[in-house]
Amino acid sequence: MTIGTAAPRRTRIQQEKRELILEAALEVFSANGFRGSTIDQIAEAAGMSKPNLLYYFRRKEDIHETLMQRLLDTWLAPLRELDDIGDPLTELRSYIRRKLEMARDFPRESRLFANEILQGAPRIMPLLAGELKTLVDEKAAVIKGWMRAGKIAKTDPWHLIFSIWATTQHYADFDVQVRAVLGPNRGGDGRFEDAARFLEQLFLDGLKPKGSASSK
Template sequence: MEGSAKRPRTRIQSEKRDVILDAALDIFSANGFRGSTVDQIAEAAGMSKPNLLYYFRGKEDIHESLIKQLLDTWLAPLREMDEQGDPMTEIRSYIRRKLEMARDFPRESRLFANEILQGAPRTMPILEEELKPLVDEKAAVIRDWSRAGRIAKVDPWHLIFSIWATTQHYADFDVQVRTVLGPDRGGDGRFEDAARFLEQLYLDGLRVRN
């Protein structure tokens, strides 16, 4: 009925949507948006195309749901940066959390990277309305730490960009990392090795020199 409240999803409906989104994450992260089809997603989800389209309007709807879900997860570590905390501790924690995400969510990282490489045609409003305000807010925190002499002078936006680049490399280029490190160093310990190196790189660079 027009104007009536939308009914909440049942448990079964929520579970089916989760199955579809997980299957779509596999397909989109491997093939990109343009190279993926609803038929591929339906097959990966183990259901018919008409059944899938009962839960989502189409490929764009599935992709948008994944990106929104991903960005909420992706931005959580930055949201947790506490302006009242010790700057070195907060930045170290941020680096650690971003590496943990590279380890635990490689498909999500590739999905986001594919979207950005295409010019963010489906996610620009999200970037403008959610990502930019949060980055600006935390950049202001880092700038205040720098002005107060608690860390070295630094461009806070480029600091955040560089942390993104160095941590997400371990998700987006994982095959390359493991191949170059070889069997002795390319196991799960590579993330701890990366964390120690990046902490040294950033924290030494941000330390105030007397």
């Protein structure tokens, strides 16, 4: 992809230790934010001393940057899979489901991004205006095609994507609030199934009563 960034040669130990550090850093950064996290915390979570950690990543920012670059790919994978083949409504429904599953299975990754964006995305702004915008514009065009073909209701594709991001990631980023409000009973493990059912209904039929609801 990027030219000029020669991939450095690494020993087997370096590979493993770097992975260990990144895993620990994900845990710490996602819980405390970048400035709220210390190298010592990450080192302890990785089971090594601070100077040893700094032997593998020379600066705190390097860890964060590496994490972000890797995560962006994982995070956008569901959107990349949104394809023009297949039934549009089914395609959107499975996109929503997959995003919700990611919020459930990778909440740390979600919070890491949320933290970064919340504080103005100082470290990944170029990625947002570049890679991300390109991808979204591309998928928005696909969705627009579906609308023109009368397969789904006509509306703003960009804001549609935003609303899917917002509603699904909410269950990762605002997890403590969701659980506090739902209480011990409804806030247990079943909350993601409840959310999935609700979101499917919301995005397909909205809130209007009866009318000519569920087809097929």
